[in-house]
Structures are given as C-alpha cells and as structure tokens.
Amino acid sequence: MSKHAMSLLPRWCSRIFSVELNGAPFYFAVKEKHLGEDVPRVFREVQNRDKCYSVLVYCSRDRIKTAKFYGELKDKLLRDLPPECRLSPMSSFLPNVRDSLVKGYFLKGNSDTSSPIERLLSDLIQHDPVLVCSYSPAEDGQQWTQHMWSETASQVMDVAKGYYVVPSEAPEYHPSALNIINSDVFYSFDEAYDVMKKCGDIIPEAKAVLELLPSRVEARNKPDFPVIVIEGLDATGKTTLTESLKDTLGATLLPSPPECLSPWRARFDQEPPLIRRAFYALGNYITADQIGREGMKTPVIVDRFWHSTAAYAIATAVSGPVCNLPGEGSEVYCWPSDLFQPSLVVLLTLDPEERKRRLRNRGQGKTDEEEELDHNQLFRLRVEEAYRRISGPACVTVDASPSADRVLQQVLLLIRGKCHL
Template sequence: MSRRTMALLSRWSSRVFSVEVDGETVYFKINDNQPGKEGKQEVRRLFGAVQKDSWCYSVFVSSGDKIQSARFHWQLKDKLLNALPAQCRLSPMSSFLPNVKDSLVHGYFLQTASRESSAATERLLRQWLQLDDPLLVCSYLRDNREDSPQWTQHLWNHQQNHGIVPSQAPPYHPATLNLINSDVFYSFQAARCVFEKCADIIPEAASVLELLPRSGGVEPRREPDFPVIVLEGLDATGKTTLTESLRDTLGATILRSPPQCISPWRARFDQEPPILRRAFYALGNYITAQQICRQTSKTPVIIDRFWHSTASYAIATALSGPVCDLPAEGSELYCWPSDLLQPSLVVLLTLDPEERKRRLRDRGQGETKEEHELESNLLFRLRVEEAYRRISGPTCISVDASSSAEQVLQQVLLLIKAKCHL
C-alpha cells in the first residue's frame, strides 16, 4: 500500500465526500454513532433510486504523485465506461478534509441497477484493485433490518464499515483546495516542473521544454516603450476584427497565446488531464511574454487572449455549480502571477448570448469542445464570465461588442488614449 493511501486512510473518518447527482452536489460523511437514514433528504437523493438488491461503489485514485494521479484518474473514466455493465451509472466524486489544502482526491461513484450488475461491477473492481495500487475502493451497503433503511460504507482496503450521515456543503467549492498550480499556475517554474516530470512519457512535453526561456518569467521589470493591450472575450465577440483594426490604426504588432511555436501540440495537450492541459497554456503565456518584451521597444503590442483566458476557463471548469461556488472576489486565485508581464490594458468584449450564437452560426465553423460547453451549459458560461471580471492586476474593462465594428474600435481607442497615453 502506497504512503499516499496510508495517509488517506489514517484520516478517513474526518473526510467529507461529495457526489454530483443530476446537476447537484450531495455531501456526506462518516458517523458510526448516528447511521444515515434514507429519510434524510441528502442521503435519499444519493441512494433513493438504488434497488434493494443492488449496491453502490466509489473508486478513488490515491497515487502520491500529482501528475500520475491526474493521468490515472483521467484514463479511469474511459476504462470504467468501457468495462462496466450498461446498467451501471457513473458520477464524478471527490473526497476532502475541510479547510485543508491539497487534501482533495478525485474518483467516481457507481450506482448499480440490479443484483447481476452489482456482482459484475464488484468482480471488475476486485480485479483492478489487485493490479492498480492507486485505487481505493468502497462499497455502500443497505441495511433493511429496521423500518428505516440505513446505509453503510465498507472500505475494502481496510476492511472497515462506517455509518453514513449527510454533511453540510462547505463554505466554498472543495476544488478550490486543489486549484493552485494544478488547474491555475501562478509561476513559470510551477508550470515548467509539471512538464519536466512528464517529459519521459510524453514526447511533446520535451519538445515544449526546448522552446522555453531558461530564466523563466520575463526580463527585469521596466516600463515598456509602447503599450501592451490584451483583448479578451468569448468566441464570436469580435476579437479578431478588433485586433486587426487596432493593428492598422496604431501600427501595432499582433501576438497570440498560445503562440504559434507551440500551437502544433495544442490538440495533443487538450486530450490530457487538467494539470497538463493548463500547464501547457500557462507556459504559452510565458513564451508570449518573452515575445512581448522583444516587440514593445518597436511598436504597440495587441494580444489575442492572455492569462485572463487561461485562468478563467480553468477555474470555471474545475468548479462545477453556480457562480456562488466561485472563490470570493479578492481571493488569491484571481491574483496575476508575480513573474508574468502585466499588460497596460485588458479589454473584455461582451455580447448578448443570443447575438453571439447568431454570429457563430454565420461563421459556419465547427464548435470547439469548450465552445460547445459554453452553449450547452449556462452555468459554465456564467462562471467563465464572472471569473474574467474578478481577476486583478490588471482587471478587465468590459466593452459592449454589440455595436458596429467601427463603434467598438472607437470605444477601445478612447480607452487606450486614457489608460495608455497613446
């Protein structure tokens, strides 16, 4: 048994467990002195649809290595979907110690529909448990001996049984305990370290490392000769049109993040778990920062997306649920990395959702995975937009992009004149 697994088990009774069920999150904990009853709303929501002769299971990934654990968890979903009985329902699950950073572990909750599917699921999990050390497995047993059925968690790795009781939702989303330098990177070295650890197993990571600046972040801080202007916003808000208009009007240089030099590997890392995908985009920002430093002595620089996009999408993806689940304004999670060049001005183009959808249809382009998520999941879009607004140092200045391209250009030129003295 790995040290990570032993550490998890040593404080198992102090942990809170969360399961996403039908768009809501159910929290429960262990309390052997007060076994959970089906009459409790939260427990009923989790177990109420389970048949009397079937069980539920949870599978957690407990590897001590952060990258290995992330990749194992990412691959486990496909492995479960391909191998489990068709009647078995799979839901995201996590476990954490309240208010303890980096205590979050991810897994899946399995709901079986019959005695046969329960037996098949258990055989499969026992086979995997013998082969895969990072796995931590529990089954959830229903006791029908009393008038009010109770549920018990049976921890396979320790041969322990615990009564289940509902738990209050934490004051903030549990994933916030794990965001720093896993979903959002706040230094060049933290992002680079992730790629160094996986370079032996992912050749593309080694290729990206070869392009990185040795010293990391940016050149010693100095006031740039020309302003650095970042344009942010969802797809179809007019960023490309505005970028080109500003280039022509100001005689500016256009840069993008991720930069062209690593774009060939973008699709590859979009297929990896969040820690690798977000590290890739973070490193792209630092490469772009180096390019900015070389250009600002010659011309103004216009950047099509930068760290705001990287952080906003990462936070909105990691924290499922309503906007109120986001970290509060002023949280360290919204702070600009201290070693990343700060732009002179960040403009966030906003657009009515229906108008944005119309523009997307007129483009006739296929949707990216994140774009599809924006359209199909209103809460996700709201989280992205709110995260944009909360990032500080510098903050975004919102500009309504529903006017004509010329009117939007004039609005932004006025901002540049006021903020950048151009």
Template structure:
C-alpha cells in the first residue's frame, strides 16, 4: 500500500489519534489492584525487551487486538467509548478485555483511551467483529499484535475501510518505565473535574441535541446570579460517604445554629440525575459541576441572612470523579497539592468542610439497617476496597479549604457536639 496514501487516510480519521503515534507510551490495566504494564513502540527491534516479562507473557496468550477512540468532537468521542465498552462486554467469555491507554508522559490532555482484547482460541470471527465495531465507532484505531521468529512482538496499526483492514504502521514493542504521573491523571482536568463554570457549561451546551434536558440545566444556570462571594454569615459543608450520618448531622446543625440547609445538586435539577448518570463521565461530571454553581448562587444569597449548611458540595464532586477515573492503587492518585485538589476560584468557598468518617464495617451495618436498595455506587464502594481507599484519600488531599475530619462512629449526640466545637473554632458561632 502506498505510504503517502496510507498517511492521508490516517489523517482523515483525526490528527489527534495518529499524530506521532509511535512516540506515545502505552499502558495496559488489568484491574484495580495491579500496576499497569507499560510499553513503547520502535520502528526496529532494538528497544529493550525481556521474554520473561509479564508484558511478553500477556501479549503471547492467544490472538491480541486493541482499539482506541479519538475524535475531534469530544461528545462523540465520549459516546463512542461508552458504546464500544458496552459492545465489548458482550464478547464470548473466552475473550479478555482490558483497559488500554496511549499517552505522552506528563503531557496534559494527551491521553487516548481504548481496550486491549485477547481471544485464547485465535478465532478469526473475533477480529471481524472488532473491525465491524471500529467502523461503527468512526474515529477509532484498530491494532493487532504478532510475534516474529525472533520472539519480538510487533503492533500493526490498521485502517478499516470497505470491509478490509489495511496496515498503516508497524512498530516493535519495547518495555517502558512507569511515568511520573499515572496516565489517567493527564485527562482529568476539564473532562471529569471542571475548575471553571465555563468549562462545565460548554460541555452541556455541546450535547443539547443528544440530551434535550441539558437545555433545562443550562437555562437554570443562566438564571443564577454568578458570584464567587458569599454573605457575611458562615457556610459549612458536610461531606462523607453514604451512611456516615450526613443527613442526621445536617438536620441537627440546622436546628442548633438556626441555619439554612441546602444540598448539591439542588432539587431543581435533582430529578435529572438518573438521566445524566447514564451518560459518559464527561457529560455526567459536567452536570454535577453545574449543579454546584447553581447551589452556589443560593448559598451566596442565603448567607446574607443566616448560616448555611450544605449537604455535599465541590469536594464530593471532585473526589468521586478523581477516584473513579484513576484506576489501581492509592499511589496512582494525583500527588498531594496537585491542582485538581484546589477549590475553584469562581465558586463560592465555604468557611468549613467537615468530613464524616466511619469504618467500612460500620458503614455496611448502617446500610443494612436502612433496608434500602443499594445504588450502583454503593455496591462499588462495598465490593471495591481500592476504590473506597482512593475516595477517602482524595477527600483528605483537598485544599483551600481542606476537610476537617470527624469520627462519625460515635453517638449522634457526640458527633453533633464535635461538629459544633469545630464550627465555633473555625467560624466563631455557637449553638443557640
């Protein structure tokens, strides 16, 4: 195939995906407990390699393929990724699907997400099925992996057109070192954590044709008074996982200090949560970010008249987004003092954030006593210990303001007493 023609076709699929493809580092993730396997690409077989490495053993188990999503339209790209993930979940049980990431180390916004697929039976039907999915998804790369006579493994980057897959590039795989930042950290800002109102607003603005109810959220946001200032009276945010006693404490504090009680997202958009929770992270997190700004406009006005208690706010929005996006262990989180832990400059800042904590066992007991149907998020928290640990650690790394931790395993009277002591210390108001 003519190289110039191949490059032209590659560029037509989107410059972001194919630009300097061979200079990217790749990461394969197995699950939430293991370290990713990293590899690089070389046009020759001169790069470092070890046939006893985990990477070699992995890539020589049956037939291996990978697909990566890249689109100039971020909404289409997010939807395509979700669609592709759901389709791959329906592959035969013999097929193994793992997360794959391609990125430039430490370069923000460079991450391309995809999947590595293995078929232990070398069934050509799997390859045809994957090629069909690539055509459906649009701007998607398709790679296959092969071992040469010398034991080295090569990645073939292909273009699927007219029912056929044509090779564009072929590069030899070599071992790569672990980067300073976990690759998923590179794309968190403005994709799941929005540090500015305009950034979250623009995402929902772009998806109004896809999700008509996004217009309702935007209209409510337009009606809100935009300010980063609050009134003279204290604003206290209560954070924590479900079943840590947030509702009990917020109600008690409302009565004790004669406060206005608010929550985020507010009731005016709360009925839309189910709709946006089914959308890709980009859209879902933008919805919750705008919910914070809608709540902030009420905080600003209410704090002119009375103290304000807020049931969850920006910290929980950011913490859940970061802990969900960063796979693996706690060590993979953004390092302390990273910009993702900083309070947005254009969002009303509370005087105090209280983080309620209980042991995992106590939280499960409380949920069981409630007898309520557990949400998908709750099931994940209970079953996935690394996720829960990352979430708790992310809360603790939040800054400006940082969370003040309160042990919520004591009686509700003791928890209220400790919360009031914190409010008196940080905000200068006492119970009436």
C-alpha cells in the first residue's frame, strides 16, 4: 500500500462515506466493533446481498494529475466494467475538515460480474492512486463489512480485518463544500495562475492562455467611469440588455470570458473542474485589466464576471437541493481581494417557464426528458442561490420578465441611483 493511501488509514474510523444514488447522498461510517446498529441503506438495497466495491482517488502531490485521473477513471470504468455493474459517485471525508474530501465511485456487482470487476480493480490498484475496498455480508449474515485491498499482492488481499459499516448522520453541509476553496473557486490571481502554469506540460493550450494574462494584477487607479456587471442564467436577457445599455450610456461592452480566450474555451470546458475553473478565473483578471483601461474613457458594461465564475463552480461542485450549498456567509462566497470590484452587479432572474420559452425561441429548447429537466432545475436553483450569496459586491436582483425596454428602464434607474450617471 502506498504512503498516501496509508495516510488515509489512521483516521479511517472518523471518516464518513457517501454514496450518491439518483442524486441523493447516503452516508455510512465504519467501526471496528458492531453494537447492533442498522445496515446502511445503500447495502440494504443490494439485491441478493451481492458484492459491492469502492474506488476512491486519493490526492497525490500532483493535483493536476489527480484531477485528470479522476475524470478519466469514470470513462475507464464505464468502458471496461460489465454493463450490468452499477456505478455511483462516492466520496469520503472527515466532517468539517477542509480538503479532507476524496472522491471516487461505488460499484454494485452481482455474482456473474464479480470476477471481471475484481480483475479490473486489482489492475487499477497496482497502477493508479486509488484506494479500493470491497463490501460483503459479515459472517453472521446480518451485517456488512468493508475490506480494504492491498496493492502489493497480485491477488486481492485485505490489509486488515474487515470494518463494520454502520449508518451515519448527514453532515451539516454537502461534503463537496469542504474542497471548494482553490479547487473549484480561486480567490486570487496567483492560485489560478499556479494551476494553469502546472497544466503547461500536459495541455499545450495552457501556455497560450498564460501569454494572454496581464503582467500585473495590482489594482490600477480606480476607473473614472462606473462599471456595471450584468449577470444571470443563460437566456435571461443579458446580451439584449448589455447591448441596449451600451447604446444608451455610450458605454464600452466587455464580454466575459474575454474574446481573446474564445479559441481556448471549448478546450478548457472539457477539462476537470480544477483546470476549467482556473481558466475562467483567469479570464476575469484579463477582463479586469480591460476594465481598467476602458473605464478611464467611458462607462463599462460587463456581460458576466466573478459572480458567474463562482456561482457556476459552487453549484456544479455541490449536487442535490439548494440546502446542500455552503451556508450563507461562508467564505466560499467572498470576492477575491485582488480582483477589481465593479460599481454595480445586476442579476437578471426569470421564471423557469419563460426562460425555457426564450431558449426555444432562440432555437435551443431541447431537454424534454423529465429526469434531465429535474436535474437542471436543481442546478438552476443552486446557481441562482449561489449568485445571491456572493458578497463584496453583492448583486441586485432584477426581474427580467417584463419587456426588454422595461427591463432596460429598470436597470437604468438602478445605475443612476447607484452610479450618479
């Protein structure tokens, strides 16, 4: 067993394990002794008491490689596991301990699939930074036990005697919240820059992105003119409004991410969150540099900025309902201290039905599958709530359902009240 995997062991019994089934997390813990607790729900639902497995990716020193490997692992498991094997997202964490989350997958197999699953997992454990456990009914046939595998043997071997699995209370916040800071959301130029720099060896496009970055991020002189950011979900009317504001105020309009990053956007959208979010974070610093220049000449309107970067990253990192988000006032919602702060941030909100109608009119209505829609609905609610919780500056919400002109007038009122234009 590798040193990294060993380092997870001492607090093994303090860890909580979470398996996500149909978007809902089920928690369990492990114990050396059994005191008559129930069987965790995940195992109660296993038919015929078949075997289950977990593959957790522990964080090696190279977090870029770890992030890439985690993304590739899912593809590999989906490709190489027998199709009957069920794969669910899984994680393990120490409650309230920042950066303690390790992610992976939970596999449910039946007696026909256990041989190919075990062959695949034995191979993985020998070559990759994974911790593999199997779960099977204990000798008394009543309880379930977790056995950790060793990579030293070519045959599967248990490192220690089995631990009993027992149900565990849900933690206060979704476990993903433990690892958001500097993995999903970056709070300084240097943190995001560091990720992009380390990507240079494996992603050639990262070097091109680095070359576009401003050489200094220190705050320039405050722009003479107001800087107004327009935020909102896709199809809430940002493009329509920002174009009108540009014409009405004689302002400069800056899209975000900035145009110079357009050639690389699709490339970075394929990358795991650590890399993808570093790309968007850096885009804001390029936009801030442009704001510094243009804001000396005219008012500046920005189509999306930091609120989008943080809200989408947080809402993607956390799954399930809005209550899974880190609580209001959490440090994850803080504005980076080295990033320009606009004079006003307007959040356009829209009734979901109207938003769908606008998407359809724009020729992009597609997701009619019920399940997909449900998933999107929760995601949409999480993004909107994360938008509202971000502070420094906080956003001002504007109902975008009236006509384009009424929305424009409403926002102009806000701008005139706040920015003395």
